[in-house]
Amino acid sequence: MLLDYNQKLAIFESFSELERKDVSLGRVNFQYTGSAADKKNVVYHLHPNGNGYVFAKGIDGYEADPKGLVNIRDFSEEELRTLLKKAIFALSPEGVYEQETADGNDHELWVTPSGRQTLEIIYDNELWNVYAGEQLDGTFRTYKEATEYLTEEGFIRK
Numbered sequence: 001m002l003l004d005y006n007q008k009l010a011i012f013e014s015f016s017e018l019e020r021k022d023v024s025l026g027r028v029n030f031q032y033t034g035s036a037a038d039k040k041n042v043v044y045h046l047h048p049n050g051n052g053y054v055f056a057k058g059i060d061g062y063e064a065d066p067k068g069l070v071n072i073r074d075f076s077e078e079e080l081r082t083l084l085k086k087a088i089f090a091l092s093p094e095g096v097y098e099q100e101t102a103d104g105n106d107h108e109l110w111v112t113p114s115g116r117q118t119l120e121i122i123y124d125n126e127l128w129n130v131y132a133g134e135q136l137d138g139t140f141r142t143y144k145e146a147t148e149y150l151t152e153e154g155f156i157r158k
């Protein structure tokens with residue numbers, strides 16, 4: 001069953017983290033003021049016809065447009081609540097920075113399968129840096145981005 005405007009509005013308003021902002025043509029945005037990212041709008045242009053968007057850039061399982069938005073016209077209540085929880089987490093300090101790695105530390109060693117080359121991920125100043133010895137190899141905003149880079153380069157966690 002498709003949700004109408006009022007049902008979607010009620011779902012969005014049930015999230016205490018979100019703040020309603022009325023915009024033009026009867027549309028409504030919902031912002032996450034606790035966002036650790038520059039992005040604050042979680043819900044964008046919920047229209048009285050029931051159409052609208054949720055910011056889902058980088059969230060697995062969703063195909064976002066170039067602006068990072070997913071159309072929610074045909075979402076069920078459960079699908080919408082799940083996406084909102086993921087979107088809020090992705091913008092939260094925990095989701096943006098993922099301060100803890102799998103072993104609970106702020107650094108990890110990664111090696112090539114042959115073991116000949118080692119890189120280290122180190123969390124510093126809200127960023128994840130990848131080092132080859134003392135030389136900086138790359139800087140990433142999230143732990144996930146850093147590990148994806150290392151995996152693509154053929155490294156495995158030591």
